[in-house]
Amino acid sequence: MKKKVLAKVLLNEAIAPNNFKMVISAKEMTVDATAGQFVNLYCNRGELLLPRPISICEVNKETGEMTLVYAVVGKGTKELSQMKKGETLGAMGPLGRGFEVSYEVEEHLIIAGGIGVPPMVELVKSLKGNITVYLGFRSNPILVEEFEAYGAVVHVATEDGSVGLQGNVMGLIKEHQPKPQMIYSCGPKPMLKAVADWSKAEDIPTQLSLEERMACGIGACLVCTCRTKKQEDTDWENRRVCKDGPVFWRDEVIWND
């Protein structure tokens, strides 16, 4: 049986303003974990009931440790940020469908923005071949050294121009004119949409990691749906980001706003 576990906090520290890295120990959760999957974290406060879905940033199956990187945006992530080493928190996972990794692909392009960056670290670790990573941030970049340490070529754009190119990931695409065989992307919706439009024009297979508000996280409650279509269909259907995603193929996704 799968289960929710009590994970032990090994580390929880700020890595940039408002951005935290947490390392938890939870062997059961690491066994099947793959890049692009997420975990549910539960807050220790009675008024905050729903789990917070957080992507797996890195996983170490030998030590049973998992790294999560999160931004403080509301009450739940604030609560998480105040946890101390040695404390335990409820956690469940791995959940969802992660990135499809093919060893036939040799030229990979990862495009991520903001808090969509963390899951790409584990992805880099699981890919073979040449990996280029475009990262967009408002200001302070995170996890750049991690990507480089795992052998990726990293280009950064920041909106305020403090690091790398001034602008966003689309600017990096314009500058570098990449020709990958596979694209993987995660980040804010407008960014995903722009990446999807460009990659469609270039006809490059693309996997997108979506985000939606969730409750169960395991596919039972249908609150987290997004509009999708089957390759050839004219009609669309609502599919579950938590179970059928969060990673979808570009051509499955319908952009409805």
Place this chain on the structure above:
Amino acid sequence: MKKKVLAKVLLNEAIAPNNFKMVISAKEMTVDATAGQFVNLYCNRGELLLPRPISICEVNKETGEMTLVYAVVGKGTKELSQMKKGETLGAMGPLGRGFEVSYEVEEHLIIAGGIGVPPMVELVKSLKGNITVYLGFRSNPILVEEFEAYGAVVHVATEDGSVGLQGNVMGLIKEHQPKPQMIYSCGPKPMLKAVADWSKAEDIPTQLSLEERMACGIGACLVCTCRTKKQEDTDWENRRVCKDGPVFWRDEVIWND
């Protein structure tokens, strides 16, 4: 202005099965505190909103320390019992009308049962003259040494007979046939009622500390009322245990169940 404060936990330890002693540091709360008053303690859990009223067991105005003794009976007191030295909790007080202390009285009798015992420690400290204390417990007595240390003569009854007289405080009364000038009592309602009946028959002035479920604790919401009458009145009125009490004169109290 009065205010709710953050009190620091200096000590929080079990003194009997399910009974805890907590010492907090909160100078503002000690300044005016008198025996029989109580404080509001607030739980650090979003789902438990209401304050928990706890009697002042001892107060040290020099050090700004206050001792509280409480039984774990539900979620809030359980939460309190898990607090650790150095942590802080919301607290407000002193609240309510405590015992009236007259230096003209020389023979005092204190009768307390169960979790009604703690407030009597501070009372013993503030009385002059000869103080006899009858304490009733189901099983494990608490605070006996404290009473003795402050110079009272203590008699204990336990229902299971494990310590002192087997029985309750009424048994102690029967055994010792006391003739005090003033009686002070706190404990379960049936005990208070029995004490009141006996002391009325003996015509001894008696102060009773009542208990009722509360919300504001300061007299504004009227949820904590008990039926009382003015000395000579035929009609009764609902008065606030938190503000007009918790200590009432025996002849004010109407026993309605």
Place this chain on the structure above:
Amino acid sequence: MTKLDLRVNIAGVELKNPVMTASGTFGSGKEYGEYVDLNRLGAVVVKGIASTPWKGNASPRVAETYGGMLNSVGLQNPGVEEFIKTDIPFLRGYDTKIIVNIAGRTVEDYCAVVERLGDADVDLLELNISCPNVKEGGVCFGTDPRMVEHVVKEVKKYAKQPLIVKLTPNVTDIVAIAKAAEAGGADSLSLINTLLGMVIDIHKRKPVLANVVGGFSGPAIKPVAVRIVYQVAKSTNLPIIGMGGIMTGEDAIEFIQAGATGVAVGTANFINPTATIDVLEGIEGYMKQYGEENINNLRGIV
């Protein structure tokens, strides 16, 4: 940045800011006056006052629930004469508006209080129609549109001050009730009174409240209150005083964006005696954060 303008207008009465106290949770201000500067409040809404003293229900009158509480005070109050003698002079010592919440068991009861207050120095009246109508078998006045229109119309005949009508949320169609109050002549609406709830002590095997059921308030009920304020704001033209679970300035902003002109803080006072002031400062903080100079620009923007 220029000064923030928090003034709001309820039925012709200008309040220095939208923050009030919810009736029954703040007495007549005396007790909380030791914890907060009453001069800073937009208005003090006093506990429900009837034509004669009421003793209220038996105790226990309170039960805690998950994120909320039940009360069954049963409108204990000293009657309008005592109120006029004691509470008005006290409150007039402060620079804040006085809103008198009115309880009754019959239409005549309500009218008697309102008439008696005609020459009293109070600013607004708040008619609590969540009371049981003893002449109609105890069914709550506020649950039937015809009864609502009738009682409001009658009371208006005697009212010298603007009349706020406070609605119960325990109805199928709150918009119909709100429109009935408007048709009856209400100048403003207070939304919401408590939901109806019950808690059982499973160990004692009986209800916690002596009265069995009680009024459910606190942060737990906020989504119901916000929904009702939103629905009513979209369908009537009356200024609304929003309440139900307001604990912070952000909660208050939520009600204002849903369409409320004023906001009242109730249960939160019990958890935090300076809740009213903290709510006020939270509203100011939000306005500063977004460069909003006038609170009225935030109203109903959702």
Place this chain on the structure above:
Amino acid sequence: MTKLDLRVNIAGVELKNPVMTASGTFGSGKEYGEYVDLNRLGAVVVKGIASTPWKGNASPRVAETYGGMLNSVGLQNPGVEEFIKTDIPFLRGYDTKIIVNIAGRTVEDYCAVVERLGDADVDLLELNISCPNVKEGGVCFGTDPRMVEHVVKEVKKYAKQPLIVKLTPNVTDIVAIAKAAEAGGADSLSLINTLLGMVIDIHKRKPVLANVVGGFSGPAIKPVAVRIVYQVAKSTNLPIIGMGGIMTGEDAIEFIQAGATGVAVGTANFINPTATIDVLEGIEGYMKQYGEENINNLRGIV
């Protein structure tokens, strides 16, 4: 001590214990089947099924509230044919009862599903009358006693399995609604469906839910649910399935003491995937603590 007897009877169907899943929170059991042994449940109540596939509402469909949540799934479902093909065979692999929750936009819709299920291998039907009646301008079926009696009566004509009717709490007089369902021929009642709530994102200045309002569930609403179960149990003779905020065995006991025969666990599953089993074990713990051997002796003792 002898073995505990947790069997309960809902309209002639014996469940091994009173613990079920609340419709819409447990899919058709497949997903949670990876976390709990479905054989241990009294029944699995599946998500609402309509005569044809429904796509449901736009996202976001969920908002967190203080001690609760709102959902606006909008009854997304694959339709009765797909349900019969896929979900019944799956559930029949377990030793638990199957209760099918039924959604509809017209009386005919409901009847079509019920008729189609006539020869399907399911144990009980649960009619969700909180749906909007498109032929009556979208007013919810469950809010008008006459409409309730009518739809129940019609559906009963086609029902081969016993019919549970699930009521909405968003009404003035729940007892009148319950009696109407009883008069229409209901064999049992499920209480309660979600309250109606709303949450505003004050920073984005718009409702969190794409659908603006949503169904409010979770521990925050429990006092309302317990009150309704208590009121209805005192005034009808039908077995009641109680739900609304059940998180623990003690919560379940509260519903049973209020008068419920069965209990359903909804929102709690999202917070704790083994909530159903934990509730079951909590009930057993309470019975052991008080030496109660038969769960039926605890029912309605308040």
